[in-house]
Each structure stands twice: as structure tokens, then as C-alpha cells.
Amino acid sequence: MAKVDEDRIAIRELVENWALWRDAGLWERFATLWHPVDGWMSATWFQGPANEFITRSREGFEAGVSILHFLGGHTCDVAGERAVAQTKMTINQRAAVDGVEVDVVCTGRFYDFLAVHHGVWKLVRRQPIYEKDRLDVVDPAATLALDAELLGRFPVGYRHLGYLQTKAGFTVKGGLPGLVGPAVQRLYDEGAEWLAGSPTPGTV
Template sequence: MSTSLDDRLALRELVENWAVWRDAADWERFATVWHPTDGWMSATWFQGPAADFISVSKEGFDRGVSILHFLGGHTADINGDRAIAQTKMTISQRASVDGVEVDVVCTGRFYDFCARHDGQWKIVRRQPIYEKDRLDPVDPAARLELDPVLLDRFPTGYRHLGYLQTKAGFRVKTGLPGLTGEAVRRLYDEGSKWLAGSATPGDPTEQ
């Protein structure tokens, strides 16, 4: 595995640029973090090519959808022109649920399949790992009763985020990777194969 400091700094910068440019609606620069032909984004509410993700993110931003990201610790495994980067993160979304304005904060990791393209690191596939989340009314005095059937539709790692997004009209995918379980074990296996030279970064349609 490569231990190049320049590569490690470049990968960290790549991940930070993703969060800053996406949340700031700097769509032109946001497009540059993705591999130009193979970029793929998976999230609770979207799975598809990076270009489509940029388009729907812009539309949502213009409608007032509030989804923000904050980054923490970072590590990267590098093998030649390929890397797996993992970065601690939080996803926070504010929306109205049954007439009550709430914040959901989801903690997890960005798990990024990266490749060097024309001398620069790019994200080929991003798959968040959802570890835990919580929901809080913006007004502490507000009362909100959650539907337990809808809440239990989603895994522990993003059950409140999935709840809020479903109420907001998003179609939320179930079975995404969490802290433990088959989905995250499959993701780690795909990451190992990517570093070893696999033709594709796993099967994103399965995530």
C-alpha cells in the first residue's frame, strides 16, 4: 500500500471539497470531485450517476431542501492509482414532519472508491455507512408523535433520517450499510477487491 503523503493530503482535500462545494451549492466545482465517466452516488434518497445527483441536488437546493454535512476523522488505503477513503461525517437535515419543524442528525462514514484520473484523485463511487441518528424538534416545547410502523421500516443507523425524508416526499432505500451487518461486510469486500484491481467498484445498484 502506498504511504505517499501527497496522495493522502489530496484524498482528504477531495473529500472536504465534496462537502463544502455541495453544501455551498457550488455546482460547477462540485462536479470536479467526481470521476468524469464513472462517478456514482448512493444515498438514502438517491442512487445513480454523479451527474444526475448534481442535478437533483441543485433542484432540491433551489426548493429549499436543507441537507448539510460535517466531516471528522479520515483514513485512506492506497494501492497505486486506486484508493478507499473513509471519513467520519454527520448528515443533518431540517424539515417539517406533520407540521413540526425538526432536525435529524445522522452519524456515520463516507466510504469512497477513488481513482487517479489525469493525475488527480476523483471519486468513482460514494457509499455512506449509516451508524446512528436522532430526531429533535427545533422548538423544544413542540410535541411530535412518530409512526412506529414507518420508523421501523428503516435500519437503526438511519431510521429517523429515513422517516423524515419519507415524510418530505423522498423515496428512501432500505438495507443500506450500517455499523454492522451483511450490507457493510459486502461493502468492505468490494473495497478490498477495488484495491486489488477489480474491474468495477462493486455493484452500486445493490446498495
């Protein structure tokens, strides 16, 4: 098997382990996936170093925050000891909004910057791309009226996820990459620069 094929298999395994270990609360194993110096996570509710993301995720998990991830198609570009991967995903969050239990499903991609560290592929930066989302009440008999002003604060790709998370007490970042637009184009440019040898994985 060619080295680049071995690299792609290892990176796909890393991506799958990220979703499984994070959602199962296997925090020690989850920590091994990140670059120990440069690991960085961006999300709607968090932007910061990987070790802080792990701590915050663990606190939420233990407090009953329900966020799950499902993965789909995957592609990866490898350039020596660097790579950029994209993986289709959904983010599923269940919570109460104004006393009504709801599910939000957000569809998008994980856009990952990776590098080899001591012979092993590690995640340097993860930036989700948010393509579309929806909100459903869990009980079909329940009704929920959304605040149009609050919903309108967020881009179409994660407006319901941002709504739910704001109601749950999170501070949600605006302007994150969507299916099209300058934010996602900038991310693509940063990925190309990373593969070409940029000293940093874009603007984190």
C-alpha cells in the same frame, strides 16, 4: 514527501471539498470532484450517476431542502492509482414533519472508492455507512408523535432520517450499510477488491 503521502493529502482535500462545495451550492466546482465517466453516488434518497446526483441536489437546494454535512476523522488506503477512503461524518437535515419543524442528525462514515484520472484523484463511488441517528424538534415547546410502523421500515442507523425523508416525499432505500452486518461487510469486501484491481467499484 513520499508520493503516497501526497496522494493521501489530495484525497483528504477532495473529501473536504465535497462537503463544502455541495453544501454551499457551488455546483460547477462540485462536479470537478467526480470521475467524469464512472462517478456514482449512493444515499438514502438517491442511487445513480454523479451527474444526476448533482442535478437532483441542485434542484433540492434551490427549492429550500436543507441537508448539511460535517466531517471528522479520516483514513485512506492507497494502491497505485486507486484508493479507498473512510471519513467520519454527520448528515444534518431540517424539515417539517406533520407540520412540526425538526432536525435529524445521522452519524456515520463516507466510504469512498477513488481513482486517478488524467493525473488527478477523482471520486468513483461514494457509499455512506449509517451508524446511528436521532430526531429533535426545533421548538422545545412543540410535540411530535412518530408513526411506529413507518419508523420501523428503516434500519436503526438511519430510521429517523428515512422517516423524515419519506414524509418529505423522497423514496428511501432500505438495507443500506450500517455499523455492523452483511451490507457493510460486503462493502468492505468490495473496497478490498477495488484496491486489488477489480474492474468495477463493487455493486452500485
